Amino acid sequence: MALNEFGLIQRYFQGLTPAATQVTLGIGDDAAVLSLPPGHELVWSIDTLVEGVHFAERADPVALGHKALAVNLSDLAAMGADPHGVLLALTLPHADERWCQGFAEGFGALAVACGIPLVGGDMTRGPRAISVTVLGRVPQGSAVQRQGAQPGDHVTVTGPLGDAALALRLGTAAPEALRTALDRPSPHLAAGRVLRAFASAAIDVSDGLMADLQHLCTASRVGAVIRTRDLPRSDAFAAATSGADAVALQASGGDDYVLCATVPPAHLAPAQAALRAAGLPPLQVIGEVNAGDTARLMDEAGRAVVLNATGYRHY
Amino acid sequence: MALNEFGLIQRYFQGLTPAATQVTLGIGDDAAVLSLPPGHELVWSIDTLVEGVHFAERADPVALGHKALAVNLSDLAAMGADPHGVLLALTLPHADERWCQGFAEGFGALAVACGIPLVGGDMTRGPRAISVTVLGRVPQGSAVQRQGAQPGDHVTVTGPLGDAALALRLGTAAPEALRTALDRPSPHLAAGRVLRAFASAAIDVSDGLMADLQHLCTASRVGAVIRTRDLPRSDAFAAATSGADAVALQASGGDDYVLCATVPPAHLAPAQAALRAAGLPPLQVIGEVNAGDTARLMDEAGRAVVLNATGYRHY
Numbered sequence: 100m101a102l103n104e105f106g107l108i109q110r111y112f113q114g115l116t117p118a119a120t121q122v123t124l125g126i127g128d129d130a131a132v133l134s135l136p137p138g139h140e141l142v143w144s145i146d147t148l149v150e151g152v153h154f155a156e157r158a159d160p161v162a163l164g165h166k167a168l169a170v171n172l173s174d175l176a177a178m179g180a181d182p183h184g185v186l187l188a189l190t191l192p193h194a195d196e197r198w199c200q201g202f203a204e205g206f207g208a209l210a211v212a213c214g215i216p217l218v219g220g221d222m223t224r225g226p227r228a229i230s231v232t233v234l235g236r237v238p239q240g241s242a243v244q245r246q247g248a249q250p251g252d253h254v255t256v257t258g259p260l261g262d263a264a265l266a267l268r269l270g271t272a273a274p275e276a277l278r279t280a281l282d283r284p285s286p287h288l289a290a291g292r293v294l295r296a297f298a299s300a301a302i303d304v305s306d307g308l309m310a311d312l313q314h315l316c317t318a319s320r321v322g323a324v325i326r327t328r329d330l331p332r333s334d335a336f337a338a339a340t341s342g343a344d345a346v347a348l349q350a351s352g353g354d355d356y357v358l359c360a361t362v363p364p365a366h367l368a369p370a371q372a373a374l375r376a377a378g379l380p381p382l383q384v385i386g387e388v389n390a391g392d393t394a395r396l397m398d399e400a401g402r403a404v405v406l407n408a409t410g411y412r413h414y
Numbered sequence: 415m416a417l418n419e420f421g422l423i424q425r426y427f428q429g430l431t432p433a434a435t436q437v438t439l440g441i442g443d444d445a446a447v448l449s450l451p452p453g454h455e456l457v458w459s460i461d462t463l464v465e466g467v468h469f470a471e472r473a474d475p476v477a478l479g480h481k482a483l484a485v486n487l488s489d490l491a492a493m494g495a496d497p498h499g500v501l502l503a504l505t506l507p508h509a510d511e512r513w514c515q516g517f518a519e520g521f522g523a524l525a526v527a528c529g530i531p532l533v534g535g536d537m538t539r540g541p542r543a544i545s546v547t548v549l550g551r552v553p554q555g556s557a558v559q560r561q562g563a564q565p566g567d568h569v570t571v572t573g574p575l576g577d578a579a580l581a582l583r584l585g586t587a588a589p590e591a592l593r594t595a596l597d598r599p600s601p602h603l604a605a606g607r608v609l610r611a612f613a614s615a616a617i618d619v620s621d622g623l624m625a626d627l628q629h630l631c632t633a634s635r636v637g638a639v640i641r642t643r644d645l646p647r648s649d650a651f652a653a654a655t656s657g658a659d660a661v662a663l664q665a666s667g668g669d670d671y672v673l674c675a676t677v678p679p680a681h682l683a684p685a686q687a688a689l690r691a692a693g694l695p696p697l698q699v700i701g702e703v704n705a706g707d708t709a710r711l712m713d714e715a716g717r718a719v720v721l722n723a724t725g726y727r728h729y
Contacts, residue, residue, distance in 0.1 A: 152539050
């Protein structure tokens with residue numbers, strides 16, 4: 100280790116999250132030891148964020164700590180999993196105490212809010228990068244997968260689309276609400292937990308709605324039609340955009356970290372009731388699954404909308 | 415994703431390891447889903463290797479694939495865990511098919527040999543780095559920790575010391591056997607599995623024997639004395655070094671990936687019998703745990719040997 104790994108870990112990461120019953124052995128050994136309640140399965144994911152690719156050199160470390168954990172928790176949310184534990188592997192050019200303190204603050208606050216214990220990790224020298232790996236748990240057999248959508252299912256999302264993409268475009272001119280969506284997305288864990296009883300398939304929206312929905316369609320061997328007029332917008336988004344531009348941001352912008360779930364018609368009302376009972380916003384129905392193989396977008400006049408890198412056009 | 419992530423993953427990593435009963439859902443969803451047999455706990459670790467820090471730009475990708483997995487499996491071995499699953503996060507400057515093919519070959523061969531399924535991961539663009547996270551399983555309560563060593567316990571190692579450090583020093587002049595120890599270490603999983611019934615504490619030797627033993631001593635709140643004459647040497651090592659130089663390489667060289675385990679006197683004979691029954695080499699007793707707080711090295715005349723960055727000296 101070129102860094103003073105032990106000093107930094109002890110100072111900023113040990114004790115960052117409260118004790119949790121599933122943790123037999125946390126930070127400081129060759130590995131962490133965790134228990135799993137009987138009748139449960141593990142859900143497991145890793146994501147890496149690289150400086151200059153996923154975040155700028157001067158990015159606020161507090162926001163980065165939040166986002167590095169949030170994007171991983173969003174994967175757990177998509178599977179309907181409850182957070183179980185997290186490991187953090189940091190690569191840093193030098194032992195930067197100020198950066199570590201900020202990062203730990205953002206990471207720790209979200210970890211505590213979501214009830215996920217930090218149980219170990221790794222710290223090494225090199226070009227700045229952050230690898231986070233999360234474990235979740237689900238009752239055996241209840242994980243929501245990308246496969247499982249059936250023709251006739253509703254396509255739904257758990258929150259507004261386009262906020263993060265608009266914030267990225269507006270830069271420093273972005274209103275606070277949009278900026279928060281980009282820098283500090285809230286993983287939709289509670290909605291995912293409810294959806295595991297009702298969704299036929301799900302994915303989290305990170306690359307952009309239509310791209311991610313296509314992944315779900317491919318895994319499920321189905322197609323889907325999405326109506327542009329039903330894509331949900333936040334108030335801040337609606338105030339700052341209009342028309343064609345808005346559709347492109349919403350359908351292909353990415354970084355939304357809402358869930359896109361397919362729900363059989365008979366499950367929709369019970370799902371909405373369960374979300375209401377949990378104090379969560381209702382699902383937004385944005386389209387339907389069909390027997391094709393492609394996720395398509397349709398405007399208010401019923402014409403196909405094709406998105407490309409610079410926007411979208413009608414056919 | 416700047417890389418054509420899906421193409422590379424499908425081509426080189428999907429199907430790399432055979433199906434395993436514990437894998438409910440493998441590569442290709444938001445997360446992997448794994449089961450855990452009743453009465454078991456999880457052992458979980460992550461390690462990152464960075465180009466220019468842990469490996470050279472021109473390092474053989476096959477050897478690198480092996481080593482990236484081996485150093486993680488060595489952490490499982492130290493805990494006495496059986497391999498359960500692995501996730502691979504690759505950061506690459508560009509979609510380098512040749513490199514991926516080599517890396518997958520080395521990684522896959524060791525994964526198959528050790529019976530650990532590759533169940534997912536992440537691929538992204540950036541300065542070359544490899545994060546591997548492994549899950550292992552142990553019968554509940556049987557993980558071997560760094561804490562637990564008691565005064566009077568034997569200090570043992572599961573294999574020879576110094577081969578990798580000597581290979582590093584000799585460079586291209588290193589004989590094949592030493593080169594293999596450096597580039598393709600074999601994680602001591604089988605020995606770790608036997609030791610979980612007999613060891614009071616254990617750690618894997620990655621930073622160097624005395625440094626890692628000090629971590630074990632600190633966690634166990636004990637000291638230890640190690641005898642230089644009892645440090646085990648491979649034939650290739652003995653043929654290429656002598657005297658003082660050999661001791662420094664063995665005691666502080668690092669990258670050995672053998673296990674250092676403390677064993678109560680009453681457990682030593684049964685541990686040796688169990689290792690023999692499993693077809694494994696015997697433990698080498700290299701010293702004893704005492705009531706102090708420091709791991710010390712002693713020469714044949716009973717004098718303390720102090721290692722420093724440039725070698726060692728007598729006091």
